Amino acid sequence: MSTIAMPKPDDRVLARKPEIVAALAAAVGEENVISDPMETRAYECDALTAYRRQPLVVVLPRTTEEVSAALAACNRLGVPVVPRGAGTSLAGGALPTEDCVVLSTARLTDVLEIDAPNRFVRVQTGVTNLSVSGAVDSEGFFYAPDPSSQLACAIAGNIAMNSGGAHCLKYGVTTNNLLGVRMVMMDGEIVEVGGAHADAANYDFLGLICGSEGQLGVVTEATLRILPKPEGAKPVLIGYDSPEVAGQCVADIIKAGVLPVAIEYMDRLCIRVTDEFSGAGYPDVEAMLIVEVEGAPDEAEAQLAKIIEIAQALGPSALQESKSPEQAALIWKGRKSAFGAMGRINDYMCLDGTVPVGQLPYVLKRISEIGAKYGLECGNVFHAGDGNMHPLILFDANKPGDLETAEAMGAEILRLCVEVGGCLSGEHGVGVEKRDLMTDQFGPDDLEAQMAVKDCFDPKWLLNPAKVFPLEVSASRRDA
Amino acid sequence: MGDIATPASEAEISEIVRAAHDQRAPLEISGGGTRRELGRPAQADRTLALSALTGTTLYDPGALTIVARAGEPLSKIEAALAAERQRLPFEPMDHRALLGSSGEPTVGGVVACNISGPRRVQAGACRDSLLGVRFVDGQGRIVKNGGRVMKNVTGYDLSKLMCGAYGTLGVLTEVALKVAPAPERTVCLLMKGLSDERAIAALAAALGTPYEVNGAAHLPADCTLDGVESVTMIRLEGFEANIRHRAPALQALFAAFGETELIEDPDKIAAGWAYIRDVAPFVGQSGAVWRLSLKPSDGPTAVSAIRRSIDAKAFYDWGGGLVWLLTPEASGDGGAGAQIIRDTIAPMGGHATLVRASAPIRAAVAVFHPEPPRLAALSDQLRSKFDPAGILNPGRMAAPRA
Numbered sequence: 001m002s003t004i005a006m007p008k009p010d011d012r013v014l015a016r017k018p019e020i021v022a023a024l025a026a027a028v029g030e031e032n033v034i035s036d037p038m039e040t041r042a043y044e045c046d047a048l049t050a051y052r053r054q055p056l057v058v059v060l061p062r063t064t065e066e067v068s069a070a071l072a073a074c075n076r077l078g079v080p081v082v083p084r085g086a087g088t089s090l091a092g093g094a095l096p097t098e099d100c101v102v103l104s105t106a107r108l109t110d111v112l113e114i115d116a117p118n119r120f121v122r123v124q125t126g127v128t129n130l131s132v133s134g135a136v137d138s139e140g141f142f143y144a145p146d147p148s149s150q151l152a153c154a155i156a157g158n159i160a161m162n163s164g165g166a167h168c169l170k171y172g173v174t175t176n177n178l179l180g181v182r183m184v185m186m187d188g189e190i191v192e193v194g195g196a197h198a199d200a201a202n203y204d205f206l207g208l209i210c211g212s213e214g215q216l217g218v219v220t221e222a223t224l225r226i227l228p229k230p231e232g233a234k235p236v237l238i239g240y241d242s243p244e245v246a247g248q249c250v251a252d253i254i255k256a257g258v259l260p261v262a263i264e265y266m267d268r269l270c271i272r273v274t275d276e277f278s279g280a281g282y283p284d285v286e287a288m289l290i291v292e293v294e295g296a297p298d299e300a301e302a303q304l305a306k307i308i309e310i311a312q313a314l315g316p317s318a319l320q321e322s323k324s325p326e327q328a329a330l331i332w333k334g335r336k337s338a339f340g341a342m343g344r345i346n347d348y349m350c351l352d353g354t355v356p357v358g359q360l361p362y363v364l365k366r367i368s369e370i371g372a373k374y375g376l377e378c379g380n381v382f383h384a385g386d387g388n389m390h391p392l393i394l395f396d397a398n399k400p401g402d403l404e405t406a407e408a409m410g411a412e413i414l415r416l417c418v419e420v421g422g423c424l425s426g427e428h429g430v431g432v433e434k435r436d437l438m439t440d441q442f443g444p445d446d447l448e449a450q451m452a453v454k455d456c457f458d459p460k461w462l463l464n465p466a467k468v469f470p471l472e473v474s475a476s477r478r479d480a
Numbered sequence: 481m482g483d484i485a486t487p488a489s490e491a492e493i494s495e496i497v498r499a500a501h502d503q504r505a506p507l508e509i510s511g512g513g514t515r516r517e518l519g520r521p522a523q524a525d526r527t528l529a530l531s532a533l534t535g536t537t538l539y540d541p542g543a544l545t546i547v548a549r550a551g552e553p554l555s556k557i558e559a560a561l562a563a564e565r566q567r568l569p570f571e572p573m574d575h576r577a578l579l580g581s582s583g584e585p586t587v588g589g590v591v592a593c594n595i596s597g598p599r600r601v602q603a604g605a606c607r608d609s610l611l612g613v614r615f616v617d618g619q620g621r622i623v624k625n626g627g628r629v630m631k632n633v634t635g636y637d638l639s640k641l642m643c644g645a646y647g648t649l650g651v652l653t654e655v656a657l658k659v660a661p662a663p664e665r666t667v668c669l670l671m672k673g674l675s676d677e678r679a680i681a682a683l684a685a686a687l688g689t690p691y692e693v694n695g696a697a698h699l700p701a702d703c704t705l706d707g708v709e710s711v712t713m714i715r716l717e718g719f720e721a722n723i724r725h726r727a728p729a730l731q732a733l734f735a736a737f738g739e740t741e742l743i744e745d746p747d748k749i750a751a752g753w754a755y756i757r758d759v760a761p762f763v764g765q766s767g768a769v770w771r772l773s774l775k776p777s778d779g780p781t782a783v784s785a786i787r788r789s790i791d792a793k794a795f796y797d798w799g800g801g802l803v804w805l806l807t808p809e810a811s812g813d814g815g816a817g818a819q820i821i822r823d824t825i826a827p828m829g830g831h832a833t834l835v836r837a838s839a840p841i842r843a844a845v846a847v848f849h850p851e852p853p854r855l856a857a858l859s860d861q862l863r864s865k866f867d868p869a870g871i872l873n874p875g876r877m878a879a880p881r882a
Binding site: 161185189229259387441452 | 540541542543544545564565566594596600604605607608617621622623624625627628629630631632633634635636637638639640641643644645649660661662664681684687688689690718719720721722724725773774775776777798801802829830831833848849851852854855858859861862865866877878
């Protein structure tokens with residue numbers, strides 16, 4: 001039914017299941033090993049639900065030392081390991097293989113240290129993104145990266161995918177807010193990289209680990225930079241009759257030296273559907289921007305005045321300033337429920353390509369043409385300030401062939417993103433979803449250099465198999 | 481340094497490196513040569529200079545992005561950005577005065593050495609602004625990584641690996657950087673006479689406010705221009721409305737620490753932060769210069785512990801997280817105090833890099849902080865993969881493989 005191939009499970013591994021289960025029980029305790037197929041089924045997919053593979057075994061270690069023992073056992077027995085945070089990946093980053101052990105961080109949920117004067121927090125990586133901000137809230141701080149799934153997603157997965165969010169324009173993504181990690185290598189050795197200080201002493205291993213999709217090691221603890229909470233925030237909503245003008249407005253705002261904390265874009269389809277769902281009171285326009293600034297009331301007003309002046313010069317068809325915290329919350333409620341609202345009306349596939357901000361109007365126009373060609377509708381709701389697009393391709397999962405059509409259309413849109421100087425994935429990661437498109441963005445030498453890094457960290461290629469690199473590109477390494 | 485190649489294209493660089501690989505003939509990789517003395521002395525008879533690989537390939541102010549060839553002079557990039565009221569967020573240090581070098585710093589050199597300045601405390605390091613690179617690996621293969629967009633998680637982040645690798649894993653040919661708007665207004669708050677401990681506490685309080693303090697330094701009396709009393713410095717930048725709100729709020733916060741003076745003269749402010757950024761207190765002073773990266777509150781503790789054994793001068797940037805230390809080269813067992821400094825900070829975490837010392841000392845002591853065994857092994861493995869013949873700046877970061 002689906003078009004992305006997974007490697008054939010290794011019969012030698014499958015045949016040794018009892019031995020593997022026993023070794024893992026010895027490593028982490030029997031009560032932390034799941035081997036009953038009735039129960040392992042719960043781990044057969046992540047948020048990319050079109051792809052499912054039931055793992056051989058699942059382990060839920062409680063400490064770094066248990067992670068080390070589990071990985072050492074798998075390494076010794078030659079068993080692939082799929083690390084799993086909260087399983088919210090939209091890219092299939094935690095999709096198991098049938099011959100793998102899923103290693104879950106679900107029981108690594110301690111906040112280990114909060115240090116407000118030095119502005120960091122140290123956590124076990126099974127904690128959710130939002131709970132990190134929760135843990136430091138009373139100190140007046142927050143953790144900046146805020147993926148839409150922040151209520152559920154784990155820091156482990158955020159580090160693996162270098163997750164972003166709506167506020168990256170100002171605060172950066174995970175890699176810019178990660179100070180250190182405790183990581184277990186595939187052979188079980190525990191390493192410390194970075195810490196509460198800034199910058200690497202030698203090579204920037206931290207930069208390499210963040211965004212490596214769990215293929216270099218299993219990160220069990222993280223030291224995260226925390227920031228003082230802003231005094232306030234205020235959004236303004238701007239509507240235009242054409243995507244081109246909305247795109248122009250984004251570039252003009254940035255060029256004028258105003259750095260809003262977020263610039264979000266929604267097209268007519270998304271506006272209509274989310275407004276019906278959330279009652280946000282959005283205007284009926286072709287393209288809408290939500291621009292948010294931060295600061296004390298006077299600071300926010302002054303910045304908004306500049307933004308409104310820029311917006312007015314382009315002749316907006318709607319412009320709503322939020323007059324109260326309630327109105328501001330309503331504006332954001334719509335945006336934040338957009339994916340859920342779209343899901344109510346249809347199955348959808350969410351893309352994640354990034355394009356240079358100046359290319360937004362052209363790419364939006366091309367997306368609607370591509371949609372017409374494939375006969376599928378596509379909504380657009382995304383982080384415009386940084387060019388990270390999330391086209392939502394609507395399809396019917398129960399209609400034979402529709403998923404394949406949506407995938408083909410998605411691939412064409414992502415190739416377009418690369419063609420105009422952007423990339424396949426801005427914040428979700430490659431996983432299995434975009435794996436086979438990697439050759440559209442990278443040449444053989446580019447991929448060879450990346451794979452050389454994996455060779456150093458995981459010489460047997462056991463960690464998170466079948467992700468990131470097209471199977472034919474990694475074949476000789478995986479078979480070695 | 482023997483003969484110098486100055487290729488003007490990536491293809492030529494690829495050919496030169498491929499030939500050097502085949503002949504196992506080491507190359508010293510050089511940008512403008514102003515930071516040649518950073519790191520261990522590279523052991524090479526030939527120099528591959530990037531000075532002819534110039535040009536800005538793309539500057540898109542509306543996307544906050546600039547892409548330039550590695551040999552492009554930093555001054556040209558800064559001028560182009562200034563014309564659009566933009567700048568590099570990470571405020572790279574100029575090493576010329578401290579190291580006594582001359583020449584034009586290049587953007588590739590800044591990236592290769594991951595050079596940042598005072599604003600790193602709020603805006604991140606050079607590596608945080610780096611969006612993508614092109615480089616030639618040790619076999620002459622041309623590799624691209626990252627891109628020119630701000631959010632990009634497509635594949636492994638080799639750009640960060642190249643940033644701070646001092647040319648030992650590849651020859652950078654092109655870099656893409658995120659830029660930032662220049663502020664409408666900058667002011668500086670000064671406090672005088674604070675002890676190191678009180679000063680770092682005051683800086684921590686300032687950095688703990690939502691006022692986006694982007695400079696937080698402390699100069700003990702012996703590091704100031706007049707040498708009379710210590711100076712603690714805070715920088716605030718933003719729109720007029722930001723400064724109007726934030727400067728008085730910070731002054732009120734500092735009342736607990738002492739009197740504050742508000743500096744508004746732009747030239748004076750720029751000179752003050754350049755003094756910190758370029759380590760001016762140690763320019764023209766004999767001795768070795770160390771750069772310690774620590775948990776900010778550990779800064780004064782580390783300095784007073786080191787001073788029990790070494791006659792050292794120190795000042796602080798990044799709210800205490802960056803300590804600049806001047807030690808006599810004969811300190812400790814003759815290695816500029818390397819052992820004492822590293823033993824002192826070992827229980828704290830962090831690292832110490834020897835930034836300036838005579839060549840024999842830089843060849844004898846570990847210039848970069850020694851890595852734990854497994855990370856050192858990984859570094860070696862990466863070097864073997866990216867530079868199998870050991871021809872790219874061999875010895876610059878670690879003693880060459882036997």
